[in-house]
Amino acid sequence: MFITLSITLSSIVVPAPPVVDVSDSRDIPAFPLFKGLEIQPVVLQGDDSDQTLGLRYTYTKSLARFSLTGSESKDFDLAFDSSGTIAVERALNPEDLIEAKLAIRYTFTDTGVPKRPERYAPGGDDTLDRLALKPGVRLSGRVFAGHESDQSFLERHTTFGLGGFAKYQIPEDRVIWWNIFDYPATALRWLTGYDVRSTGQTGPMGLDALPSVGVDLERIAPSGDDPRADIGDGSDFTRASLRLALSSPVFDIGGGDESDEVSLTAAWRYYAEFDADQAVKDAGLDKYNFLVVSLKSRSGFVVSYTNGQLPFDEDDGESFQVGWSHSF
Amino acid sequence: MSNWTQNNRAHEATWKTLRVLGLLGKKVSFDVAGPTTMQGLRMWIPGESAADRAERAAFYAAQMDDVFTEWASAVYEEVPAKKEAAARKTARQAMADALSSKAKTISQLGVRVDELYKFPSETT
Numbered sequence: 259m260f261i262t263l264s265i266t267l268s269s270i271v272v273p274a275p276p277v278v279d280v281s282d283s284r285d286i287p288a289f290p291l292f293k294g295l296e297i298q299p300v301v302l303q304g305d306d307s308d309q310t311l312g313l314r315y316t317y318t319k320s321l322a323r324f325s326l327t328g329s330e331s332k333d334f335d336l337a338f339d340s341s342g343t344i345a346v347e348r349a350l351n352p353e354d355l356i357e358a359k360l361a362i363r364y365t366f367t368d369t370g371v372p373k374r375p376e377r378y379a380p381g382g383d384d385t386l387d388r389l390a391l392k393p394g395v396r397l398s399g400r401v402f403a404g405h406e407s408d409q410s411f412l413e414r415h416t417t418f419g420l421g422g423f424a425k426y427q428i429p430e431d432r433v434i435w436w437n438i439f440d441y442p443a444t445a446l447r448w449l450t451g452y453d454v455r456s457t458g459q460t461g462p463m464g465l466d467a468l469p470s471v472g473v474d475l476e477r478i479a480p481s482g483d484d485p486r487a488d489i490g491d492g493s494d495f496t497r498a499s500l501r502l503a504l505s506s507p508v509f510d511i512g513g514g515d516e517s518d519e520v521s522l523t524a525a526w527r528y529y530a531e532f533d534a535d536q537a538v539k540d541a542g543l544d545k546y547n548f549l550v551v552s553l554k555s556r557s558g559f560v561v562s563y564t565n566g567q568l569p570f571d572e573d574d575g576e577s578f579q580v581g582w583s584h585s586f
Numbered sequence: 587m588s589n590w591t592q593n594n595r596a597h598e599a600t601w602k603t604l605r606v607l608g609l610l611g612k613k614v615s616f617d618v619a620g621p622t623t624m625q626g627l628r629m630w631i632p633g634e635s636a637a638d639r640a641e642r643a644a645f646y647a648a649q650m651d652d653v654f655t656e657w658a659s660a661v662y663e664e665v666p667a668k669k670e671a672a673a674r675k676t677a678r679q680a681m682a683d684a685l686s687s688k689a690k691t692i693s694q695l696g697v698r699v700d701e702l703y704k705f706p707s708e709t710t
Contacts, residue, residue, distance in 0.1 A: 387606075391606070472638045510611065523630075
């Protein structure tokens with residue numbers, strides 16, 4: 259059972275509440291469809307002091323997987339993913355976007371795990387400790403069709419397009435000076451004296467501190483009560499989106515076996531419409547920014563700052579979220 | 587469901603591998619790792635899209651599979667050799683599903699690993 263306890267620190271706090279995990283339903287033959295679904299009750303708040311209850315969900319499912327090349331590193335698959343946040347009072351929902359996409363995806367993965375030298379005993383107690391990873395990479399491209407809407411389903415977009423994802427993985431012990439994205443976390447590690455590496459070096463890291471990159475280029479057909487139609491442009495349009503996400507450890511609390519490492523994370527999304535009409539630009543409906551910056555601990559404590567707007571959001575606002583999760 | 591115990595080679599390999607891959611800090615002990623949820627792993631990024639999180643989880647699942655089979659000399663449970671490629675895909679997908687599930691614990695991941703792989707000297 260997964261129970262989240264949350265604490266409120268100020269009037270602009272949005273606690274992180276329990277997650278209902280139904281993804282382990284593989285043992286329940288009647289509900290295999292629910293595998294991959296997570297539902298989390300949330301308390302949401304925008305710029306003012308009003309709060310509302312809501313549900314946040316994610317659903318990811320690989321429907322079919324096949325390899326045309328016979329290679330272990332190259333795959334095709336058919337995948338469905340959906341996510342969204344639904345609030346009792348829509349106006350207070352800072353993430354008013356429900357997305358669903360069906361995609362045919364091609365992936366290439368090089369894990370960076372080298373062959374085990376013969377001199378190390380297979381399955382030996384200390385064999386894993388001798389493993390020195392090489393850089394790894396995951397690249398994927400996809401063709402997708404999908405649907406996005408506000409939580410009321412009054413404002414709707416039907417989408418189709420192309421997308422990609424790239425992640426380059428550099429092992430933990432290497433110092434990556436060119437990773438400027440990790441300089442803030444590096445500064446925090448230096449200030450707190452956190453020795454994240456066995457070498458004692460505090461320089462910028464690889465791993466997830468090197469941001470992953472996601473891009474989409476899609477054609478969108480608006481329908482329903484779309485806000486662009488309200489200003490006289492209900493035509494189809496082309497939109498590009500960019501997503502960056504990273505995570506880097508910055509300090510630990512306690513020390514020893516019980517130490518609770520804290521990571522600084524950031525997820526940024528940017529949406530831009532191509533060749534938008536001046537009326538759409540004037541209404542601020544051609545570009546959207548959405549940033550979530552968090553400090554999160556291994557034990558489940560999370561402090562998040564959210565700024566910006568997703569398509570269909572009514573306000574370009576900011577909010578804070580503080581919560582603590584624990585599995586009993 | 588087996589308990590999270592260091593006497594179980596699958597559980598121990600899960601814990602060690604998560605540390606080797608940098609998903610857990612190197613100081614995290616076996617007992618502390620067990621109840622840690624996926625949200626507590628370094629790879630969990632609040633606000634990341636579900637699709638990108640699934641990609642990230644798939645990468646780490648593939649890494650775990652390579653570590654288990656190459657460095658821990660694990661084999662897939664009850665799978666004829668000619669179906670090894672299919673078993674590999676199943677194992678990677680199962681671990682990717684677990685890694686992208688916020689509420690799952692590392693001990694639950696270890697149990698899943700135990701179901702998917704047979705490790706040398708494994709008696710359970």
